[in-house]
Amino acid sequence: MIKVGITGGIGSGKTTFCKEWEKLGAYVLYADDFAKQLMQEDPKLQQKITKVFGDESYDSEGNLNRPYLAKEAFEKGRVEELNELVHPVLWERAEELANKKEQEGVEVFAKEAAILLQNGRPKDLDFVIIVMADQEQRIERT
Incomplete structure (x- = not known):
């Protein structure tokens, strides 16, 4: 199984990106929601x-x-x-x-978290995707 980290700033499009990955069969763990549940x-x-x-x-x-x-x-x-x-x-x-x-x-397990890289890349991930958008788009989305 491939383990992926997905991160980006507020309004960058992380959730939209993750929803597309879910459509393709990936399992996405949304860290904020999971933390609230825990x-x-x-x-x-x-x-x-x-x-x-x-x-x-x-x-x-x-x-x-x-x-x-x-x-x-x-x-x-x-x-x-x-x-x-x-x-x-x-x-x-x-x-x-x-x-x-x-x-x-x-086959693909993704962790979505805004602060995923705060302390460096987690060692359990095969790679990290950073979702980006320009500031105007981010402001429009929030």
């Missing part, structure tokens, strides 16, 4: 988030309190703290999913 469903990750960001991170029914967490992370400059909790779990679970998809016969 923050909602992974008990160990929930415990870590609650320990660092407080009990307000989840409501009384155990649902992720996105407005609160966004405020804590983005307005208070704690994005890196949140990323340090979520990213290791995200990439570990992504690798587990890739292995499962390979067993199911998937």
